[in-house]
Amino acid sequence: MTDPLLRLDAVTVRFGARAALDAVSLDAAAHEIVCVLGPSGSGKSTLLRAVAGLQQLDGGRVLLDGADQDGVPAHRRGVGLMFQDHQLFPQRDVGGNVAFGPRMHKMPRDARDRRTAELLDLVGLPGASARPVATLSGGEQQRVALARALAPEPRLLMLDEPLGQLDRSLRERLVVELRRLFGTLGTTVLAVTHDQGEAFALADRVVVMRDGRIERSGTPLEVWQKPGSAFVARFLGFDNITAATVNGAVADTAWGTLPVPAGTPEGEHQLLVRPSGVRLGPPGGGLRCEVVSRTFRGGHVGVLLRPERGPDLEAECVLRETPEEGAVVGAGFAAEDVVVLDRE
Numbered sequence: 001m002t003d004p005l006l007r008l009d010a011v012t013v014r015f016g017a018r019a020a021l022d023a024v025s026l027d028a029a030a031h032e033i034v035c036v037l038g039p040s041g042s043g044k045s046t047l048l049r050a051v052a053g054l055q056q057l058d059g060g061r062v063l064l065d066g067a068d069q070d071g072v073p074a075h076r077r078g079v080g081l082m083f084q085d086h087q088l089f090p091q092r093d094v095g096g097n098v099a100f101g102p103r104m105h106k107m108p109r110d111a112r113d114r115r116t117a118e119l120l121d122l123v124g125l126p127g128a129s130a131r132p133v134a135t136l137s138g139g140e141q142q143r144v145a146l147a148r149a150l151a152p153e154p155r156l157l158m159l160d161e162p163l164g165q166l167d168r169s170l171r172e173r174l175v176v177e178l179r180r181l182f183g184t185l186g187t188t189v190l191a192v193t194h195d196q197g198e199a200f201a202l203a204d205r206v207v208v209m210r211d212g213r214i215e216r217s218g219t220p221l222e223v224w225q226k227p228g229s230a231f232v233a234r235f236l237g238f239d240n241i242t243a244a245t246v247n248g249a250v251a252d253t254a255w256g257t258l259p260v261p262a263g264t265p266e267g268e269h270q271l272l273v274r275p276s277g278v279r280l281g282p283p284g285g286g287l288r289c290e291v292v293s294r295t296f297r298g299g300h301v302g303v304l305l306r307p308e309r310g311p312d313l314e315a316e317c318v319l320r321e322t323p324e325e326g327a328v329v330g331a332g333f334a335a336e337d338v339v340v341l342d343r344e
């Protein structure tokens with residue numbers, strides 16, 4: 001087997017008594033887009049800094065193309081970094097910013113100009129080379145920062161909250177463009193973000209961190225379908241979580257008896273019920289609930305329910321079928337949207 005492009009092998013970084021990274025092991029294959037996701041303070045930036053060579057390790061190894069990077073300074077690792085505040089050089093024009101890396105690498109002027117023009121095309125700013133940085137919008141600055149990070153052709157591109165400061169609609173558009181761009185260029189990417197929507201849209205593989213450790217790793221679909229722990233489920237925005245005793249095809253919970261998917265192991269578990277699996281009907285059938293609030297979410301409406309027993313429940317409804325606030329409804333549960341969580 002060939003070496004992965006990036007390998008972290010039991011990497012530990014401590015600040016005082018606290019481990020910001022606690023024996024983290026992680027591989028990224030060439031051309032893979034890996035997004036590290038996690039709450040504030042979970043160690044995401046420390047992980048990027050460790051790979052970049054900006055953070056001393058207290059244990060473990062970082063390997064690039066199979067070579068241990070111990071003692072290799074940041075500028076010799078061949079990795080590109082784009083940080084949240086994407087600081088462009090304000091006194092240089094767009095072209096001067098993008099060509100900065102290649103000039104440092106002594107690339108001849110012709111080739112530099114060609115590369116700059118190509119990259120500006122790729123990021124959707126054709127012909128912008130002579131524009132002063134101060135005349136760019138936030139989204140345009142982000143694109144220039146990206147072109148600058150790509151210009152030296154890094155073997156690994158690392159992004160720290162790449163779209164952090166942009167508004168939601170621009171982020172949603174840019175994230176699709178970024179994925180396409182990285183696919184075209186074959187760039188290997190390690191990105192960190194606390195925005196799960198961004199990570200799921202961008203990544204081939206999502207890694208969720210918790211207190212300096214990797215809690216869950218998989219394709220976006222795998223992690224979405226099987227969060228594994230209550231922590232990951234909550235982080236993904238799922239709140240319908242309850243303790244349950246599984247017995248055959250059903251489970252006893254605070255909300256009453258719920259169906260569970262075939263093959264669910266017997267015994268005590270935590271269960272997640274996806275909002276799409278909470279089906280609303282007339283109050284006579286199922287668990288009696290009052291509608292507390294409704295939140296419009298584009299394609300559907302999130303409905304918060306106060307059941308006659310058990311914690312609040314969230315349901316997902318199509319607009320036409322959404323009950324009024326204050327209405328009393330009966331909630332049923334669909335087995336295919338009930339997921340077993342194996343830990344807190």
Ligand SMILES: Nc1ncnc2c1ncn2[C@@H]1O[C@H](COP(=O)(O)OP(=O)(O)OP(=O)(O)O)[C@@H](O)[C@H]1O
Binds near residue numbers: 040042
């Ligand atoms: N230079 C430092 N000195 C002391 N503690 C630090 C230092 N850098 C990070 N930490 C601590 O290490 C832990 C991980 O921080 P890190 O910045 O990696 O988290 P993060 O997941 O990137 O958070 P955020 O999303 O807020 O940027 C935190 O508890 C943080 O306070």
